[in-house]
Amino acid sequence: MSNIVKLFLSFFKIGAFSFGGGYAMLPLMKETVIDNHKWLTNAEFIDILAISEMTPGPIAINMATFLGYRVSGVLGSIVATIAVILPSFIVMSLIFYFVNRFKNSPYSDYFFRGIRPIVLGLIASAAISVAMDAYIDMKSVLISILIFYLVAFKKFNAIYAILLAGLIGVVVY
C-alpha cells in the first residue's frame, strides 16, 4: 500500500475514534504513527505536538497536516487533513438528518457516560508516555512541575507556557 493510502486510512481511523477532542486522540495517533508505521520518532512527535498547541486551530487538524507533510509532502498533508475531518462530516451529517431521534435516545447518553472516564484515562496515558521521552534529567522534571503549576493553578495561557519553557530550555541547557 502506498503511503498516501496508509495516511488516509490512519487519519480516518483517528478522526472516527477520537471522542473528547485533541488530547484524547493522542494515544491512538501515537499508536498509528509511531508504533505501526514508524513515520516519526517519539521526540519528533512531541515537538510537533508542541507546535500544534501553539498555533491556532484544532490540535487534531494541526497534527494531521504536520504528520501528513512529514510522510508525503504537501499531498500528504492535504490527504491527512481531509481524512481526519471526514468522519466528523459524515457523523454530523447523519446527526443533522436524524437529530431528534438522537437527542431523545437515553442510550446515546449512556454511551457517553461510559466513555468519559476512559477518555480521561487516555489523556492521562498520553501525559505519561510523553513524560517518558521528555524527562531526561532533573531540570526537565522541574520545568514540567513549574509549567503545570502555572497552567493548572494560575490560569497561565498555553502559548506563554510553551514560550517560557523554550526560553528556560535555552538558558539551562
Add this chain to the structure above:
Amino acid sequence: MLFDMFKTFFKIGAFTIGGGYAMIPIIQEEIVEKKKWVEEDEFLDIIAISQGSPGPIAINASIFVGYTLKGIRGALICMLGTALPSFLIILLIATVFFQYRNNPIIEKVFLGIRPAVVALIASAVYKMYKSTQTKGFRLLIGIISMLIILFTNISPVYLILIGGIGAMLYYGKKGKNK
C-alpha cells in the same frame, strides 16, 4: 451569505489557539451574539452534540452550524473555513521545521518545551477530573484504561467501544429495573 459564513469560520479557525474548548466561547460570540445565526439554547445543543461526536469539537460545531444555515453546502463551507487557517499555518511551519530541527539553539528550545507539553496535558487531565468529578468505580475505570494503554498493545479504539457499549447495557438494564 455563504461567503460571510466562510469568512466568519475562517476567522474562528485563525484566531483560536489551544484547540477545541478554547474555541467554544469564540464561536459563541461570533455566531450567537454578533451574527445571530443561531439562538443561545440551540447553540448549547450544537456544542453538546459536537462534544459527543468523534473528531475535533470546533470542526463538528462548524459543520452543524453550516447545516442549520444552508444545508450541505453551508456545512462544507463552514468546515473548510475552520480547517483552512490551521492547514495553511502548519504547512508553512512544517516546510521549515524539519530543516532547522537540528540547529543547536532550536534543540535547546525543544528540550525545555517537551516537559512543558507533559505539563499541559497533565493540567488538562486535572481540569477534566475536577469538572467531571470522576470518583469511585468510574475513577477506577479511568485508571485501568490508562494502564491498559501504557502497558499493553490493546488499541484505544476497543476501549472506547467496550466502555460505550458496556455502559449502554449496564445503564439500560438499570433503567428498566427502576
